[in-house]
Amino acid sequence: MFQNFYWKRKGLPPGPIPLPLIGNLLSIDKLGLEDFFNDIKNKYGDIHTFWLGESPVVSINDVPTILETFVKEGDTFAGRPTNMLVTDMTRHGRNGLIFTDGPIWREHRRFALHVLRDFGMGKNLMQERVLDEVSFLIDEIKKQIAAGEKEINIQDGIDLGIGSIINALLFGYSFNKNKQEEFYELKTHLQRFMRAVGSPLVRLCDRNPLMFKMLPFIYGDVTRAIKELDGFFMKQLAAHEKEINFDVDIEATDFAEAFLKKRKQLEAEGVKDHTFTDKQLYGACLDLWIAGQETTSNTLAWLVIYLMLNPEVQKKVHAELDSVIGxxxxxxxxxxTQLNYVNAVVAETQRFCNLVPMNVNHRL
Structure with a gap:
């Protein structure tokens, strides 16, 4: 009792008392992440501690401390937790871009940024890809209106458009009419995976591997979801590798091709202990897919909802677009630079929307 209620909490910011083994997971499950965080922030202040199983998590909620911790002292707090079993299961070890740290993270973050810039990130080439998908979405909406449909769900179209852009960057093709079923298959796999790994019980098992043996049904759900994702991406990567002509010195046209050509180059130079492995490629593609699809799609979904609930804002946005764009x-x-009100609405949506209740953990 002394260990649980006092000793293990010594030196940490205040927070709710954790239960043995499960920490504060019962409260999180009962209230949901958003209400749980609001509740403990109101009770314990902007800097507090909560427990995921036996692992303490220090939560920071004020802007000055966030800037000090993650901007000014960013390198100090850039590490990731070491006890993340589900993360390692998903990525075949500590691979990818989101949950790695140290030299491998720096190397592959630099590589990914370089490749994405070459493919037009922030340039006209990327803009053309986005506008192609916007044009397709508008045409589909017009068809539904012409057909007399009273209710139109634009979220599926937004998801498809964003997925097409990401997939073109990663694997070189978009989800046109012949490929749409492939997108919805992947979306189903991703949703099942996010549900499986997002449950409080999985959070508990993530930091206490022995719990998986005590909860085999949880382990089964997680491994099935991981296997589905793994099969989808590995199939994509294997097929893509067969299409690449490594004997011809031409620029790569997508991330996977650039990665595989970089590996071929390192092997030709006799570098044996490189990190450009199949597992790292899989982890990087998975991270780019999840980070790009979920955040962008959900932000646009919130934007649409806010505009529907605030018709006066919608009218002002429309008026500015008519005035500047026609x-x-x-x-x-x-x-x-000429769309000041539109920019303000987008910025306010990003500030206000419930996008990621709990960000990726950093190692203290």
Whole structure:
């Protein structure tokens, strides 16, 4: 009792008393992450501690401390927790871009940024890809209106468009009409995976591997979800590798091709202990997919909801677009500096929307 209620909490910021083995997971499960965080912030202040199983998590909620910790002292707190079993199961070890740290993280973050910039991130090439998907979405909505449909779900179209852009960057092709079923298959796998790994019981097992043996049904759900994702991405990567002609010195057209060509180059130079492995490629593609799809799609979903609930804001957005853009062309990046109200609405959506209740943990 002394160990649980006092000693293990000594030196940490205040917070709710954890239960043995499960920490504060019962409260998280009962209230949900959003209400749980609001509750303990109101009770214990902007900096507090809660427990996932036997692992303490220090939560920071004020802007000055966030800037001090993750900007000014970013390198100090850039590490990831070491006890993340489900993460390691998903990525075949500590691979990918989100949950790695140290030299492998720096190397592959630098590589990913370099490749994505080459493919037009922030440039006209990326804009063209986005506008192609926007045009397709608008055409589909017009078809539904012409068909007399009273209710139109634009979220599926948004998801598909974002997925097409990400997939083109990763594997070189978008989800056109012949490939849409492939997208919905992947979306189903991702949703099942996110549900499986997001449950409080899995959070408990993530930090206490012995719990998996005590809860075999949880282990089964997680491994099935991981196996589905693994099979989908590995199939993509294997097929893509067969299509690449490594004997021809031409620029890569997608992330997977650039990665595989980099590996071929290192092997030709006699480098044996490189980190450009199949597992790292899988982890990087999975991380880019999840980070790009979920955050962008959910942000746009919140934006649509806020505009529907605030018609006066919607009218002002429409008026500014009519004034600056007109009705005979698409918005482009060059228009951004003239769309002050639209920029403000987007920024307020990003500030206000419930996008990621709990961010990726950092190692103290």
């Amino acid at each position: 009705s005979d062309r698409f918005i482009t990046v060059e228009d951004k």
